[in-house]
Amino acid sequence: xxxxxxxxxxxxxxxxxxxxxxxxxxxxxxxxxxxxxxxxxxxxxxxxxxxxxxxxxxxxxxxxxxxxxxxxxxxxxxxxxxxxxxxxxxxxxxxxxxxxxxxxxxxxxxxxxxxxxxxxxxxxxxxxxxxxxxxxxxxxxxxxxxxxxxxxxxxxxxxxxxxxxxxxxxxxxxxxxxxxxxxxxxxxxxxxxxxxxxxxxxxxxxxxxxxxxxxxxxxxxxxxxxxxxxxxxxxxxxxxxxxxxxxxxxx
Amino acid sequence: xxxxxxxxxxxxxxxxxxxxxxxxxxxxxxxxxxxxxxxxxxxxxxxxxxxxxxxxxxxxxxxxxxxxxxxxxxxxxxxxxxxxxxxxxxxxxxxxxxxxxxxxxxxxxxxxxxxxxxxxxxxxxxxxxxxxxxxxxxxxxxxxxxxxxxxxxxxxxxxxxxxxxxxxxxxxxxxxxxxxxxxxxxxxxxxxxxxxxxxxxxxxxxxxxxxxxxxxxxxxxxxxxxxxxxxxxxxxxxxxxxxxxxxxxxxxxxxxxxxxxxxxxxxxxxxxxxxxxxxxxxxxxxxxxxxxxxxxxxxxxxxxxxxxxxxxxxxxxxxxxxxxx
Numbered sequence: 001x002x003x004x005x006x007x008x009x010x011x012x013x014x015x016x017x018x019x020x021x022x023x024x025x026x027x028x029x030x031x032x033x034x035x036x037x038x039x040x041x042x043x044x045x046x047x048x049x050x051x052x053x054x055x056x057x058x059x060x061x062x063x064x065x066x067x068x069x070x071x072x073x074x075x076x077x078x079x080x081x082x083x084x085x086x087x088x089x090x091x092x093x094x095x096x097x098x099x100x101x102x103x104x105x106x107x108x109x110x111x112x113x114x115x116x117x118x119x120x121x122x123x124x125x126x127x128x129x130x131x132x133x134x135x136x137x138x139x140x141x142x143x144x145x146x147x148x149x150x151x152x153x154x155x156x157x158x159x160x161x162x163x164x165x166x167x168x169x170x171x172x173x174x175x176x177x178x179x180x181x182x183x184x185x186x187x188x189x190x191x192x193x194x195x196x197x198x199x200x201x202x203x204x205x206x207x208x209x210x211x212x213x214x215x216x217x218x219x220x221x222x223x224x225x226x227x228x229x230x231x232x233x234x235x236x237x238x239x240x241x242x243x244x245x246x247x248x249x250x251x
Numbered sequence: 252x253x254x255x256x257x258x259x260x261x262x263x264x265x266x267x268x269x270x271x272x273x274x275x276x277x278x279x280x281x282x283x284x285x286x287x288x289x290x291x292x293x294x295x296x297x298x299x300x301x302x303x304x305x306x307x308x309x310x311x312x313x314x315x316x317x318x319x320x321x322x323x324x325x326x327x328x329x330x331x332x333x334x335x336x337x338x339x340x341x342x343x344x345x346x347x348x349x350x351x352x353x354x355x356x357x358x359x360x361x362x363x364x365x366x367x368x369x370x371x372x373x374x375x376x377x378x379x380x381x382x383x384x385x386x387x388x389x390x391x392x393x394x395x396x397x398x399x400x401x402x403x404x405x406x407x408x409x410x411x412x413x414x415x416x417x418x419x420x421x422x423x424x425x426x427x428x429x430x431x432x433x434x435x436x437x438x439x440x441x442x443x444x445x446x447x448x449x450x451x452x453x454x455x456x457x458x459x460x461x462x463x464x465x466x467x468x469x470x471x472x473x474x475x476x477x478x479x480x481x482x483x484x485x486x487x488x489x490x491x492x493x494x495x496x497x498x499x500x501x502x503x504x505x506x507x508x509x510x511x512x513x514x515x516x517x518x519x520x521x522x523x524x525x526x527x528x529x530x531x532x533x534x535x536x537x538x539x540x541x542x543x544x545x546x547x548x549x550x551x552x553x554x555x556x557x558x559x560x561x562x563x564x565x566x567x568x569x570x571x572x573x574x575x576x
Contacts, residue, residue, distance in 0.1 A: 050470050074473030081467050087331050088463045088518045093255060098461050102473035106454065132254045154472065 001026055002047060002158060002190070007056035009042055016042045017053070018214040024192065026157070029184040031201035031222065032194045034211035035235060040194045043211065044160050047192070048079045074102035078151035080161040092146045093131040096122055099154035121152035125179060141172030148179060158190040165197065173197070177204040198239065202226055202248040210234060262522040265515055269529040276533060277307055280540040285547055306433040309441060310539040311532040313498055316445040316490040318531020319452055321505020322523055323487035326459035327480050328388040331510065332568060335491040336502030338393070339400030343374030344495040345425045346404045352422060353415050364440065368492035374400060375488055428499035428554025430539050437497045448490040449528050455479055456520040463518070501554045503561020504531055510568065
């Protein structure tokens with residue numbers, strides 16, 4: 001269980017997160033949504049322990065995340081960032097193997113177990129045939145699946161993803177959402193995904209964390225939380241929702 | 252493309268070939284020079300023991316140190332066009348060396364080296380302050396920043412030279428780069444700094460790999476990014492400073508060597524760093540042998556020789572990467 005207690009964070013004089021108190025249930029599949037600049041990425045970085053918040057705490061199963069070493073933390077939470085950098089040509093296999101870092105001794109090479117875990121993660125994400133390719137030569141969808149394979153190989157109970165659908169065409173977006181749903185249901189991993197696409201979130205994510213101006217506007221089941229009134233207030237757009245067909249459309 | 256096994260095999264082959272080439276280059280290099288001798292004569296002469304051998308060993312140490320430093324800066328700044336010379340760190344270190352000479356610190360065994368280290372580190376801090384965004388150096392800012400720092404520092408060094416006529420020869424030596432003055436004491440000092448520095452870098456090779464994929468990603472996979480970054484920048488700058496203090500500013504080694512090595516063994520720093528150390532040592536040994544024997548009795552400044560090879564290659568790299576600037 002991932003929890004924040006009075007979490008506040010800002011840069012210079014600008015407050016990004018303001019006294020956030022949320023509980024992420026184990027095995028949940030949360031869409032983290034909100035307008036641009038509302039603090040989604042900062043929240044993800046705080047949850048992942050990359051940022052030490054100005055005030056408050058993040059706890060994993062009751063332990064303060066700040067008390068964990070970088071390696072211990074890496075065994076709890078995997079993060080798929082927005083940025084990808086391709087000037088150095090690591091193969092997909094090398095990239096997924098990097099996730100095993102927290103389990104390896106510094107000078108040792110990968111073990112047989114590491115190799116089996118990496119192969120399984122790549123097969124689960126249908127990237128095994130790409131293992132000798134470098135991300136630069138892949139399509140956006142293939143690259144994103146490789147990053148998800150890496151997060152799987154890290155063998156953490158929780159995976160955080162920061163806008164993994166940006167720059168993908170609709171077919172690849174659906175492919176990634178289906179893949180994450182399968183990971184959530186079959187491997188019972190907790191998933192938090194930052195999304196901008198309301199219909200996509202409404203269709204795929206059972207839970208919603210809605211951030212508005214650095215505070216949690218809503219956290220809970222998607223169907224109850226994502227109402228037309230709330231969308232109107234937070235995003236300023238009108239929508240219609242068909243609950244029986246799980247669809248949300250813009251007016 | 253290349254599977255991990257192919258790359259590993261290629262790495263072993265590369266290391267063996269580089270070792271053999273280096274030994275051969277040392278043997279041939281020992282015979283080159285103004286005084287022509289047979290092997291037996293050579294082994295009994297001071298020319299070999301006091302001039303050629305320490306000079307060759309210093310070339311190996313400096314070449315290895317510069318090449319590994321280049322690979323280190325490239326990993327930390329996530330920019331393949333980085334090199335201690337282009338960053339301005341080498342000139343920064345040369346300023347410290349010049350100041351140390353003027354202050355008469357040459358008598359102290361570490362005086363020049365430590366002053367070079369201080370100004371080299373200062374340059375790194377300035378670069379990070381000016382040019383890095385989110386821990387990454389963008390190519391354009393990097394090059395502009397490096398050029399400006401180098402110009403500014405050479406202006407200061409020129410001032411120092413004019414104000415201290417008596418030391419002008421010694422200072423010019425730092426700005427052009429030369430292994431002429433190589434002595435056993437230099438070999439011991441630079442050699443041990445290089446060996447310790449390279450060992451530390453190898454210890455962190457895996458962390459550097461992860462950092463190449465982005466500092467946030469690396470952090471999330473269990474790398475203490477800030478600590479590794481400080482340590483690696485400190486160690487690389489230390490190696491550059493002592494290399495510069497012993498033989499002046501020699502550019503482009505840190506750029507061409509890791510680049511060529513990556514083309515053969517792939518991007519994994521666990522292979523790139525050792526192969527760069529060997530290839531850098533070999534390159535500088537070859538350049539120095541050429542510098543002292545091509546136009547006898549005059550000697551070419553080795554810094555201009557490496558620039559002559561490195562600068563065109565750098566332009567090719569920029570040309571090929573144009574889209575990504």
